[in-house]
Amino acid sequence: MSAAAPSKAGLFDCRDSFAATIEALAESDSRIVTVVSDSVGSSKLGGFKKKFPERMVNVGIAEQTLVAVGAGLANGGKVPFVSAASCFITGRALEQVKADIAYSNVNVKLIGQSSGVAYGELGPTHHSIEDLAWLRLFNNLKLIVPADPWQTAEAIKAAAAYDGPVFVRVSRMAVPALDRPAGATFEIGKAETLVEGSDATIIANGTMVHRAVAAAKTLAAEGISARVVNMATVNPLDEAVIAAAAETGAIITVEEHSVRGGLGGAVAEVVISTNPVPMRILGFPGFVPTGSAAWLFDNFGLNETGIADAVRQTIARKR
Amino acid sequence: MPSPAAPLKNNIASDIAAQALWIRRRSFQMVYEAQQGHPGGDFSATDILATLYFGVMRYDPKNPTDPKRDRFVMSKGHCTGAFYSVLARAGYFPEADLTTYMEPLSKLNGHPNRNYLPGVETNTGPLGHGLPVALGIAIAGQIDNADFRTFVLTGDGELQEGSNWEAALTGGHRKLENLTLIIDRNRLQQGARTEETASLDPLDDKWRAFGWHVEVVDGHDHAQLLKVLSASPKGRGKPLCVIANTFKGKGVSFMHDNVAWHHGVPTKEQYEQAMRELV
Numbered sequence: 001m002s003a004a005a006p007s008k009a010g011l012f013d014c015r016d017s018f019a020a021t022i023e024a025l026a027e028s029d030s031r032i033v034t035v036v037s038d039s040v041g042s043s044k045l046g047g048f049k050k051k052f053p054e055r056m057v058n059v060g061i062a063e064q065t066l067v068a069v070g071a072g073l074a075n076g077g078k079v080p081f082v083s084a085a086s087c088f089i090t091g092r093a094l095e096q097v098k099a100d101i102a103y104s105n106v107n108v109k110l111i112g113q114s115s116g117v118a119y120g121e122l123g124p125t126h127h128s129i130e131d132l133a134w135l136r137l138f139n140n141l142k143l144i145v146p147a148d149p150w151q152t153a154e155a156i157k158a159a160a161a162y163d164g165p166v167f168v169r170v171s172r173m174a175v176p177a178l179d180r181p182a183g184a185t186f187e188i189g190k191a192e193t194l195v196e197g198s199d200a201t202i203i204a205n206g207t208m209v210h211r212a213v214a215a216a217k218t219l220a221a222e223g224i225s226a227r228v229v230n231m232a233t234v235n236p237l238d239e240a241v242i243a244a245a246a247e248t249g250a251i252i253t254v255e256e257h258s259v260r261g262g263l264g265g266a267v268a269e270v271v272i273s274t275n276p277v278p279m280r281i282l283g284f285p286g287f288v289p290t291g292s293a294a295w296l297f298d299n300f301g302l303n304e305t306g307i308a309d310a311v312r313q314t315i316a317r318k319r
Numbered sequence: 320m321p322s323p324a325a326p327l328k329n330n331i332a333s334d335i336a337a338q339a340l341w342i343r344r345r346s347f348q349m350v351y352e353a354q355q356g357h358p359g360g361d362f363s364a365t366d367i368l369a370t371l372y373f374g375v376m377r378y379d380p381k382n383p384t385d386p387k388r389d390r391f392v393m394s395k396g397h398c399t400g401a402f403y404s405v406l407a408r409a410g411y412f413p414e415a416d417l418t419t420y421m422e423p424l425s426k427l428n429g430h431p432n433r434n435y436l437p438g439v440e441t442n443t444g445p446l447g448h449g450l451p452v453a454l455g456i457a458i459a460g461q462i463d464n465a466d467f468r469t470f471v472l473t474g475d476g477e478l479q480e481g482s483n484w485e486a487a488l489t490g491g492h493r494k495l496e497n498l499t500l501i502i503d504r505n506r507l508q509q510g511a512r513t514e515e516t517a518s519l520d521p522l523d524d525k526w527r528a529f530g531w532h533v534e535v536v537d538g539h540d541h542a543q544l545l546k547v548l549s550a551s552p553k554g555r556g557k558p559l560c561v562i563a564n565t566f567k568g569k570g571v572s573f574m575h576d577n578v579a580w581h582h583g584v585p586t587k588e589q590y591e592q593a594m595r596e597l598v
């Protein structure tokens with residue numbers, strides 16, 4: 001595991017894990033290069049640039065070229081990690097992601113930094129709460145939304161080891177390291193159950209996972225047994241885990257994303273075609289007003305209280 | 320400002336200088352209080368904005384959607400400190416609203432939103448959007464044979480976005496003399512100098528090659544800006560590109576030409592020092 005120093009009170013910025021891991025991987029794999037668009041600092045790649053100056057390509061503020069150059073570098077035998085703010089590497093370069101990366105099925109790793117509403121007050125142009133919906137349409141593009149520093153490091157290693165297109169959605173929001181059983185592993189497409197439970201299942205990813213765990217604790221104190229699943233891979237989904245979740249009779253999804261077409265939509269597609277149970281999708285309704293990330297989470301119920309409320313309400317709808 | 324037909328009474332550089340000083344001070348206060356923003360680019364753009372709003376453009380803040388108004392598109396939408404300050408100063412909304420910059424539910428979002436504020440023509444923030452939208456506005460004016468002019472301000476790093484060059488082709492092709500692009504040529508982008516990232520020089524030749532008329536000015540000299548921006552575009556037969564040579568952080572010694580102030584925010588001591596210098 002690539003250690004990243006905790007920032008404050010045991011909280012981590014997962015970009016540090018990304019940076020430490022890619023630097024370590026690059027030491028042993030000379031094919032690895034990074035591609036940025038005036039996004040060295042915002043990707044925390046200053047250290048990489050120092051160590052491997054000739055293995056960083058900065059195309060300037062030009063995200064369409066950024067992604068396409070990644071495809072070209074892969075053609076030339078490199079393993080490019082293409083990194084920029086998630087809102088721009090997806091939205092601005094969507095057709096390049098579709099045609100040059102996914103449809104061409106090339107070995108490029110796209111890293112969407114500061115995803116979700118991390119840019120808070122900078123507003124919806126800089127929020128990336130549509131990215132999962134957009135990218136989920138490209139069936140062969142692996143989509144990973146790590147929840148903490150360890151999983152971010154593991155996701156980057158798994159992306160490097162996999163021969164094909166991968167998108168890793170990295171957060172800059174402070175998150176704690178999750179408690180896991182010793183020997184826990186990460187595999188693309190495999191979800192992890194962090195809390196066992198039988199009355200309902202909360203399926204979360206990214207920055208919402210630790211909030212879901214906290215909500216489950218609150219609920220346990222009232223005698224409600226809520227399972228918590230960290231669905232770090234959104235494509236492909238872990239359908240076995242979703243089938244098991246449906247057996248609890250109620251599913252609540254939570255994501256730092258729009259309620260339209262993200263993790264919730266993906267889970268709902270599976271649930272509706274297999275074992276329909278009451279579901280609730282928590283996320284942002286669409287463009288959000290001005291506010292800090294913390295304010296936005298609280299205002300839209302993306303916190304411990306909001307998640308616990310949604311679980312109670314969804315259990316009440318059980319048939 | 321007077322309605323479009325009335326003569327300009329305050330198009331003198333000394334008045335513009337006073338407005339620019341006010342904008343610098345007010346925008347830096349906003350950034351200090353919000354502890355967020357892009358003060359370096361606010362300061363490089365301030366003299367351009369002050370010249371446009373207090374010496375060149377015809378608009379009526381009480382009738383912000385007047386079809387005859389001159390249009391301004393703030394393509395470098397991250398510089399809302401300066402942009403909101405100039406809009407408030409021009410009378411689009413109360414200056415007191417500036418204190419809400421970036422607060423929850425504020426109309427003064429980190430990037431401008433036309434649905435929140437009068438005087439904002441289009442929502443910006445992602446770079447490389449302003450010129451293509453301004454191109455569309457200018458084409459509408461061309462179709463209608465209308466009198467209004469369209470101005471758009473971009474950064475220089477922003478010109479690395481290919482969308483600008485697509486719009487440049489059509490602007491030149493359509494000989495849009497009612498369209499004026501101003502480039503805030505501060506030679507710095509977010510992380511480094513433009514010429515060390517994806518170089519732009521010779522920038523004037525590039526625009527000429529795309530069919531634009533080019534003027535290169537000192538972007539902090541109000542008289543020079545006033546001269547090129549207020550000259551009648553009639554008969555020029557080309558869109559105008561003004562390359563305004565500026566400095567990021569202009570006006571404050573420790574911010575001058577310093578990339579750290581792209582989105583740096585001041586401490587109390589730095590804020591006070593800046594206010595002592597901005598007089």
Ligand SMILES: Cc1ncc(C[n+]2csc(CCOP(=O)(O)OP(=O)(O)O)c2C)c(N)n1
Binds near residue numbers: 092
């Ligand atoms: C499409 C897009 N990519 C990246 C960014 C992030 N960003 C904001 S400002 C900036 C640098 C802009 O440099 P420049 O255009 O020179 O502006 P100025 O120096 O006037 O601040 C960057 C990369 C963005 N806002 N939009």
Ligand SMILES: [Mg+2]
Binds near residue numbers: 474476477504507508
């Ligand atoms: Mg610049």
